[in-house]
Amino acid sequence: MAIKWLIDASYFVAAVLFILGLKGMSSPVSARKGIVWAGVGMVLATVVTFLTPGMNNFALMVLAIALGGAVAWISGKKVAMTDMPQMVAIYNGMGGGAAAAIAAVEFARGEMHGTVVTLLATLGALIGAVSFAGSVVAWAKLQGVMKSAFRLPAQNAVNIVLALAAVGLAAAIVLAPTIDPMLVVAFFILSLVLGTIITLPIGGADMPVVISLFNAFTGLAVGFEGFVMGIPALIIAGIVVGAAGTLLTQLMAKAMNRPISNILFVPMAAAGGGEAVEGEQKEIGAMDAAAVMRYASKVIIVPGYGMAVAGAQHKVWEMSELLEEAGVEVVFAIHPVAGRMPGHMNVLLAEAGVPYEKIFDLEEINGDFAQADVALVIGANDVVNPSARTDKSSPIYGMPILNADLAQNVIVVKRGKGTGYSGIENALFYKDNTRLLYGSAQQAIGEVIQHVKALSV
């Protein structure tokens, strides 16, 4: 009895630590402490579970924890910051798979207590399996293992038929008086196929929203299985993540101006579209760019994923420090979807040593562009395209953008004259106050640094 009490109390403390941890992560100051608290909760919950009376298979248990934990720990330590989104996707998929597997064990044992328990076990299994298969596809796409989007003819109809079939099988399992193994196997296969087919046609740009959605799914699945196993800590942790993940997914979709239903069911508009842009792109050399920024009083840097891929964030920060020494105010403006996930760019800048006080998001900084002498756009494109404000025929019309075009001077670091990732023409590149600095971000900023140094002597 005392052991039972100890276990329940520990689960309770773990649940409190999880919520406090997530709360801590709501501010950059306490975020680090937050994850450590949650980590303590996890270790506590895992350790006391070994004390549960009447359990067997301890050797298998320890082996599975050691194996799964070690592989994930090592790969998590090694992954590059730019590859973080697909890493989160694959770990999330594993959580979904674990929830589905728990339900499978319960089905195999064949003793469900009542219709409600069976219903929740089945729902959790469905959601968990979809999240598992979908996350693996998302990982494969972002990692480049699987190349382009793959769209079936009548994709939406196939999705709906598969979803209905899965729900139908789930209902059959719940309503049947005894658990039919064939039905259960068919149900799991169908759920996995459903997760795969839903995710296949989604393009790389929309993937962060989908990963976030699957994160919420896994949370729900864990919560449902927690009910089946009778562990409140699982219910609380799972449902808290389910709710938080749903909100996070909505925030991301809103920032991209792509409703979740569009992402899942409507392919991204074909490349091009929108009004043709008049004018020509005017070039600037590294020396002139350096001079413009060196004698400015305020420079706003708009970094995009292109900068991160080029690994240029360290050079950019080096340049910012030089400019600051010369008395220029330098800040960073980050679009909510810069990088591959909201906040991804902040992580990449933090990696280069940029203090978070210098990093501002869209609402905070958009009013400041008009007072800035220079907006330096590095590897960003659609998020600074003024067509999103003005051109109703543009595929990105209505998307919130950073108003870099309102700065006195705009310098765009760009590899060449192409239209970039989305294939949408950018009116910013043709404006009278815009100059293009051609070259890879790494090399172009490197040259600017040399010239800034020369000017400061």
Added chain:
Amino acid sequence: MDGFVALYIFMLAAFTGYEVISRVPVILHTPLMSGSNFVHGVVLVGGMIALGQAETPLEQAIGFVAVLLGAANAAGGYVVTERMLAMFKSKEKK
């Protein structure tokens, strides 16, 4: 567990999740997604209990997979979140 008690837990947990996240600045969204991903790694505990009660080889095999995946979710989620958050430094602390 009593059905209504479970329902209350569901409801309160859902509101808690929503409230906790709604005040998070955009700069922490990626670590937070990763952090919440870590928290649902507690599915490991469910997997352990499922494996602990498994009797046939089939149940043991599936239970083993559940623990394996749950442990990977928890360990991986912790490492990547911690790595990301360790990089957020304030200017004063430098």
